[in-house]
Amino acid sequence: MAGSKGNHSPTTHPSDVVPIEDLLREAQETANHSIPPNTLRGYRADWADFSQWCQRRKLSALPARPAALCAYLIARAHTHKLSSLRRRLTVIGKVHKIRGEPNPVNDERVRKTWRGLLRTKGEAQTRKSPLLVEDLRKMMQALPETLAGLRDRAIILLGFAGAMRRSEIVALDVADLELTKEGFVVWIRRSKTDQTMKGRKIGVPFGQHESTCPVRSVQRWLEQAQIIEGPLFRKVNRFGRVEQTRFSPYSVAVIVKNAFKLINRNPGRFGGHSLRAGLATSAAMAGVEERAIQDQTGHKSLKVLRTYIRDGNLFRNNAAGKVGL
Helix, strand or coil: CCCCHHHCCCCCCHHHHCCHHHHHHHHHHHHHCCCCHHHHHHHHHHHHHHHHHHHHCCCCECCECHHHHHHHHHHHHCCCCHHHHHHHHHHHHHHHHHCCCCCHHHCHHHHHHHHHHHHHHCCCCCCCCCCCHHHHHHHHHHCCCCHHHHHHHHHHHHHHHCCCCHHHHHCCEHHHEEECCCEEEEEECCECCECCCCCEEEEEECCCCHHHCHHHHHHHHHHHHCCCCCECCEEECCCCCEEEEECCHHHHHHHHHHHHHHCCCCHHHCCCHHHHHHHHHHHHHCCCCHHHHHHHHCCCCHHHHHHHHHHHCCCCCCCHHHCCC
């Protein structure tokens, strides 16, 4: 045995004998996880639209000529929002960069066409209107005393008080809520701006009024639905039975729109984002400090948050309101 120590061959790991093609395939699948699934689906749809448009006109999509991209932008500007076109430019540029092709988005002709569209069509964003407290109270009175009605109350109140996105609401499990004497401590495991799942905690306090208290509303839903673990919000079938299926983000938007219908408001102006926007706007109207609003909403960008704060401050200390009209 003496002298054999230096003759040992290095230990072979199972991954060392895996074909390089399989490793590259797994690497691509892992890289895909760096992009949220909804975003990835959107990217694929954007690229498919551009490539099919080029195919119908016998043009090359990859590499794309700058003139072809200019024509595509003009064609789609008649039917699409500028925000959608901006995203498609990003996708087209990414695909060319990944494939090692010259990026037509950087061509001066494309840049000038884009600047011209910004000037002629404008870039004002159409955001969903916020849900304000006055309408929130009316909704709570209008929603039916059914199991589905109890669930919808809980979704609206918790989503509003927590300033949550639709995806955050439907991702909640019962275990993500901790009841304290002040209210719920809610653990948001993942969000649009937290794809690495660091998570964050927010406080949802007891409401001053029982009818609009998010904590009591959620407790009542759980009690009546007999839910003790698993997904917090679930489907209720037409027989009034609670299913095990987790809610989809789209369902939150439908619930919000239907609630606005019940109080005779135009549902087209509202959606799931109205809950998140509503808390930010209502808090600004109530004089809550900017930092406290940001702590609740989790906004990374103050620029985005301040659009809601400005809306909430439109009539607070308003110049026209101080001159005695």
